[in-house]
Amino acid sequence: MREHVTPERRRGTVRDLRRDNRSVLLWSLYFDQPCTRQELSRATGLSPASVSNVVRELIEEGVVAEAGAIDSDGGRPRVLLRMNSDYGYVIGVDVGETRVRVELFDLAMTERARVDSPLDPREHGVTTIVERIHEGLSAVLADAGVDASAVLGVGIGVPGVVEQGDEVLVHGQTYGWEAVPLERLLRAGTDLPLHIDNGANTMGRAEMWFGAGQGAQHAVVCLIGSGVGASIIAHGRTHRGSTSSAGEWGHTTVVVGGRSCRCGSTGCLEAYVGAEAVLDRYGRTPGQDEETALAALLDAAGRGEGDAARVLEETALYLGVGLADLINLFNPERIILGGWAGLLLGERLLPAIRDAARSNSLKHAFSSTSIELGKLGPEAVALGAATLPIELFLNGAQLSVADRRRSAG
Amino acid sequence: MREHVTPERRRGTVRDLRRDNRSVLLWSLYFDQPCTRQELSRATGLSPASVSNVVRELIEEGVVAEAGAIDSDGGRPRVLLRMNSDYGYVIGVDVGETRVRVELFDLAMTERARVDSPLDPREHGVTTIVERIHEGLSAVLADAGVDASAVLGVGIGVPGVVEQGDEVLVHGQTYGWEAVPLERLLRAGTDLPLHIDNGANTMGRAEMWFGAGQGAQHAVVCLIGSGVGASIIAHGRTHRGSTSSAGEWGHTTVVVGGRSCRCGSTGCLEAYVGAEAVLDRYGRTPGQDEETALAALLDAAGRGEGDAARVLEETALYLGVGLADLINLFNPERIILGGWAGLLLGERLLPAIRDAARSNSLKHAFSSTSIELGKLGPEAVALGAATLPIELFLNGAQLSVADRRRSAG
DNA sequence: CGAGGTTAAATCACGTCATTAATTAAGCCC
DNA sequence: GGGCTTAATTAATGACGTGATTTAACCTCG
Numbered sequence: 001m002r003e004h005v006t007p008e009r010r011r012g013t014v015r016d017l018r019r020d021n022r023s024v025l026l027w028s029l030y031f032d033q034p035c036t037r038q039e040l041s042r043a044t045g046l047s048p049a050s051v052s053n054v055v056r057e058l059i060e061e062g063v064v065a066e067a068g069a070i071d072s073d074g075g076r077p078r079v080l081l082r083m084n085s086d087y088g089y090v091i092g093v094d095v096g097e098t099r100v101r102v103e104l105f106d107l108a109m110t111e112r113a114r115v116d117s118p119l120d121p122r123e124h125g126v127t128t129i130v131e132r133i134h135e136g137l138s139a140v141l142a143d144a145g146v147d148a149s150a151v152l153g154v155g156i157g158v159p160g161v162v163e164q165g166d167e168v169l170v171h172g173q174t175y176g177w178e179a180v181p182l183e184r185l186l187r188a189g190t191d192l193p194l195h196i197d198n199g200a201n202t203m204g205r206a207e208m209w210f211g212a213g214q215g216a217q218h219a220v221v222c223l224i225g226s227g228v229g230a231s232i233i234a235h236g237r238t239h240r241g242s243t244s245s246a247g248e249w250g251h252t253t254v255v256v257g258g259r260s261c262r263c264g265s266t267g268c269l270e271a272y273v274g275a276e277a278v279l280d281r282y283g284r285t286p287g288q289d290e291e292t293a294l295a296a297l298l299d300a301a302g303r304g305e306g307d308a309a310r311v312l313e314e315t316a317l318y319l320g321v322g323l324a325d326l327i328n329l330f331n332p333e334r335i336i337l338g339g340w341a342g343l344l345l346g347e348r349l350l351p352a353i354r355d356a357a358r359s360n361s362l363k364h365a366f367s368s369t370s371i372e373l374g375k376l377g378p379e380a381v382a383l384g385a386a387t388l389p390i391e392l393f394l395n396g397a398q399l400s401v402a403d404r405r406r407s408a409g
Numbered sequence: 410m411r412e413h414v415t416p417e418r419r420r421g422t423v424r425d426l427r428r429d430n431r432s433v434l435l436w437s438l439y440f441d442q443p444c445t446r447q448e449l450s451r452a453t454g455l456s457p458a459s460v461s462n463v464v465r466e467l468i469e470e471g472v473v474a475e476a477g478a479i480d481s482d483g484g485r486p487r488v489l490l491r492m493n494s495d496y497g498y499v500i501g502v503d504v505g506e507t508r509v510r511v512e513l514f515d516l517a518m519t520e521r522a523r524v525d526s527p528l529d530p531r532e533h534g535v536t537t538i539v540e541r542i543h544e545g546l547s548a549v550l551a552d553a554g555v556d557a558s559a560v561l562g563v564g565i566g567v568p569g570v571v572e573q574g575d576e577v578l579v580h581g582q583t584y585g586w587e588a589v590p591l592e593r594l595l596r597a598g599t600d601l602p603l604h605i606d607n608g609a610n611t612m613g614r615a616e617m618w619f620g621a622g623q624g625a626q627h628a629v630v631c632l633i634g635s636g637v638g639a640s641i642i643a644h645g646r647t648h649r650g651s652t653s654s655a656g657e658w659g660h661t662t663v664v665v666g667g668r669s670c671r672c673g674s675t676g677c678l679e680a681y682v683g684a685e686a687v688l689d690r691y692g693r694t695p696g697q698d699e700e701t702a703l704a705a706l707l708d709a710a711g712r713g714e715g716d717a718a719r720v721l722e723e724t725a726l727y728l729g730v731g732l733a734d735l736i737n738l739f740n741p742e743r744i745i746l747g748g749w750a751g752l753l754l755g756e757r758l759l760p761a762i763r764d765a766a767r768s769n770s771l772k773h774a775f776s777s778t779s780i781e782l783g784k785l786g787p788e789a790v791a792l793g794a795a796t797l798p799i800e801l802f803l804n805g806a807q808l809s810v811a812d813r814r815r816s817a818g
Numbered sequence: 819c820g821a822g823g824t825t826a827a828a829t830c831a832c833g834t835c836a837t838t839a840a841t842t843a844a845g846c847c848c
Numbered sequence: 849g850g851g852c853t854t855a856a857t858t859a860a861t862g863a864c865g866t867g868a869t870t871t872a873a874c875c876t877c878g
Contacts, residue, residue: 420865421865422864422865422866423863423864423865424865426864445855446855446856447854447855447856457855457856457857458856458857458858460856461856461857461858462857465857481853481854481855482853482854483852483853483854484852484853484854484855485853485854485855485856486854486855487854487855487856488855488856
């Protein structure tokens with residue numbers, strides 16, 4: 001395809017028009033249900049006739065169902081409509097450091113089944129992970145009593161960069177993965193539609209759809225664990241960049257020539273605010289896992305023990321600087337602090353973090369941003385991953401159960 | 410309007426369909442002319458019948474004109490089509506530190522008139538600037554012999570943040586401007602449609618449309634002068650953020666607690682690579698302007714005099730770090746280094762800058778990015794500003810001369 | 819209990835769109 | 849000047865959303 005100077009455009013037909021209008025209606029109903037045809041008309045701008053036509057088709061397909069009625073003031077009662085949560089199912093997979101989690105949700109995002117497979121943190125071979133995912137998919141389908149053909153798709157959150165080209169390649173440095181064709185490997189054991197994305201991005205999606213990011217068009221979801229990353233949302237969409245590696249906030253430099261980072265560079269934000277780095281600074285009891293150790297550090301600071309308070313003060317400073325960089329560069333309306341360490345640190349240090357961010361941001365940019373804690377825990381990676389097929393479905397991609405059943409037939 | 414969880418969507422009708430398809434065709438012809446109807450059909454995907462219909466309308470409106478023919482191989486000759494450069498005119502305005510530049514272009518972006526109004530760098534009062542712009546608009550119209558009703562619009566590049574709300578407000582800290590309603594003030598003296606944007610963004614547009622950024626969907630245009638800023642391009646569009654202040658790259662922190670910056674903070678990139686900062690580091694002859702002084706610094710380094718080489722080596726390091734931050738966060742396919750100081754530094758130091766960027770970027774992200782010098786000089790701010798009304802026109806906004814003539818009638 | 823009124827929803831007629839198929843136009847060659 | 853080739857236009861068709869009209873589903877009142 002010939003290069004484009006500005007946003008890529010493609011010609012449309014009346015079929016596209018219908019698909020897009022139906023999509024407008026579905027998104028509206030999905031996030032605001034139940035509601036009436038008249039409410040849908042107001043919310044979408046479509047005429048009552050169009051709403052009636054589109055809703056009839058959706059009811060015929062089983063995507064939407066009537067859900068009771070509201071009495072009118074002497075006139076015909078209004079019928080309430082809702083998504084049919086049993087129309088189809090989605091699966092979210094979280095490939096974490098210590099376990100692979102697989103969750104099956106219905107269309108209302110109600111969890112129907114969950115399976116966790118523990119992982120040896122020293123053993124992240126591709127073959128192992130692929131097996132665990134396959135096992136998990138089979139297990140949740142069985143547990144939920146759901147046929148594979150009823151699954152709209154599987155979203156998978158993985159560590160590292162997910163390059164979406166002719167073939168999906170995963171570059172997971174912390175796992176030692178280099179250009180792993182994960183989708184192809186997974187397809188060897190399942191026919192379910194697969195959608196693979198970076199775990200920080202799927203966490204970001206979860207906060208945007210169901211958590212602290214709801215309603216924001218421009219946001220950054222910052223995740224702090226052992227490592228540090230971010231999901232950048234612009235115009236309601238995840239910004240991925242040209243090869244889907246955007247969001248490596250943890251490897252932006254805050255002190256040129258500063259502390260060594262595990263990525264091989266120096267002065268990275270992660271070397272100052274990543275949980276592993278903070279604990280290295282403070283020292284920790286041998287054999288203690290990071291989460292316990294960080295909680296202990298926070299307790300020690302609360303009791304005024306040793307250097308704990310000073311270490312946390314420094315951490316809040318660097319974290320604030322990192323957030324200020326995002327504020328100056330992106331101008332988000334909201335910054336959401338998440339990740340297991342981000343939530344722990346944030347609960348205690350949010351005022352200090354905000355102060356540091358204010359000091360390092362331009363006045364005007366800072367004044368139009370809020371800094372908040374995420375509402376969803378680290379286990380929302382799978383939930384966020386499950387939104388990947390939901391989005392395609394709501395956009396009218398050829399993804400309906402009927403379509404998949406026809407394809408299989 | 411009710412909050413949206415994901416990208417905002419609105420319903421369309423067949424009239425929107427037509428406008429959008431016509432827009433697809435216009436963009437194609439604008440950047441690839443002259444060409445035939447068949448080429449337009451291939452490039453846009455529209456059927457020959459649709460191309461014929463849309464082109465006929467555009468010819469009737471005077472937007473497009475036939476421009477000769479190409480013999481066929483025994484068949485009907487192909488007619489070449491081109492934009493009618495005299496269909497309408499646009500004006501670009503560059504509000505710089507030492508002058509206000511106003512340029513009038515035809516649709517082919519050929520300059521038809523230009524006026525520069527020198528400014529006392531200590532005198533950036535709003536009233537002065539507004540007067541200069543008004544004078545410039547009148548002057549270029551007179552010089553080009555163009556009637557005001559033939560102007561599609563005026564694009565204006567200004568320093569600082571341009572907040573597009575109910576009212577356009579300009580916050581230009583270096584000018585001492587705080588929430589200046591520039592559009593309203595300008596409208597008191599002209600009926601021309603006005604489009605105001607930050608000057609770094611308009612420079613970015615120029616490089617994307619006509620310069621080093623052509624063909625890129627994800628890019629960052631970095632501008633280095635006394636100050637430092639960037640224009641972020643995602644999916645071919647300028648990323649502005651929630652209140653249009655995105656791109657403040659110069660105020661991201663590269664050394665926490667480092668050098669004082671003129672913004673009031675410490676450790677900003679601008680304090681390390683802005684021309685003023687670099688010259689302060691090295692020292693300069695009293696009374697010498699920055700551009701001359703920086704050129705002298707580069708010369709001194711070439712001759713091995715004093716600390717010149719060391720200062721430039723340090724500058725390349727910090728600049729590379731700043732670029733690495735952009736690479737890690739945005740994953741652009743191209744980084745364009747511009748601004749008067751950026752071009753000066755880049756001519757000599759590009760290899761060192763790239764090395765520093767490589768050292769501070771994640772391997773994969775760096776490998777998919779190129780770092781290049783801008784092809785357009787600082788005077789492209791006005792050219793880029795002039796693309797603002799062109800974009801609206803090509804998108805089919807109610808902006809045609811016929812529309813404006815009807816509105817004025 | 820049926821008629822009238824009110825309000826919601828469905829259906830119909832219409833205008834607009836793009837595409838496919840058919841037709842016309844503009845050359846060249848013999 | 850007729851036949852052929854290729855480009856461009858026009859006609860017929862099917863799809864769309866909307867405004868207008870009709871039908872449906874209640875409630876109230878006599």
